[in-house]
Amino acid sequence: MDEDVFVIDEDQITEFSARKVAVATRWDKLLCQVLRAMNSNWPNPIEKKLEPFHKRESELAIENGCMFWGSKMVIPKELQSAVLCELHEGNPGMTKMKNLARTRVLLPNMDREIEETVRKCLHCQDQRSEAAQAPVHSWEFPAKPWNRLHIDFAGHNDFHWKVIIDARTKWPELLL
Structure with a gap:
């Protein structure tokens, strides 16, 4: 039987460690409920806040106290701002931040949070490339049918x- 094992390389995580994520996961009210449901049975009926996790229950895993959805680490609420700061390091811009986040972490409302972070950053706004505006051309009314x-x-x-x-x-x- 093949098993998937996810390893957290603590050398790559600068602002927070796997241990910090595991502790924050245990203290996060929502993730604590998800952990309980994963270890026993999901409540019936499913609470609205648990639905996104329940839909992916076969894809959820716990490794070293950290919750994963596939290969993405589920980030507890307490550490979400730190993760956004780390993703924003170097001001990569909105697209690169989203791509980086989508490959590594799972944050609720991730796109909206990244967009808000980039919008608030003056450096990102200065570096943003403006889309060229196409000139407006109104058609002339034809002289004949x-x-x-x-x-x-x-x-x-x-x-x-x-x-x-x-x-x-x-x-x-x-x-x-």
């Missing part, structure tokens, strides 16, 4: 039509 046409395809299953609409009169034509 059939001068400008709008063409598209429409259909369902095996039936396909070419739809042509005159821009001036809005007259539709369907071609099989």
Whole structure:
């Protein structure tokens, strides 16, 4: 029988240690309930706050007192701000922070928290690349019917039509 074992490399964790995460997990009210449910039976009916964990119950594991969802460490509430700070170290920007977080940790409302962290950071805002604004082009009204046409395809299953609409009169034509 193959077993998956997740090892926490404490040399890579700077702000917090695996031991600190394990202690915080035991003291976190929600994670404590999840741990109890994992070790015995899940309550029936499932409380709303436990639903996300219950849906993934076959993917949850405990290693050295730390909870994992697959290969991602579930971060207790007490340490979430520290994890966000560590992810934000070096001001990598929103996309890199999200990608890094998605591969390593599980935080509730992770995307929203990262977006808020980046929005509050002046350095990140200065480094943010602005998307080029496309110039607005309004179409000129055609002088005569059939001068400008709008063409598209429409259909369902095996039936396909070419739809042509005159821009001036809005007259539709369907071609099989």
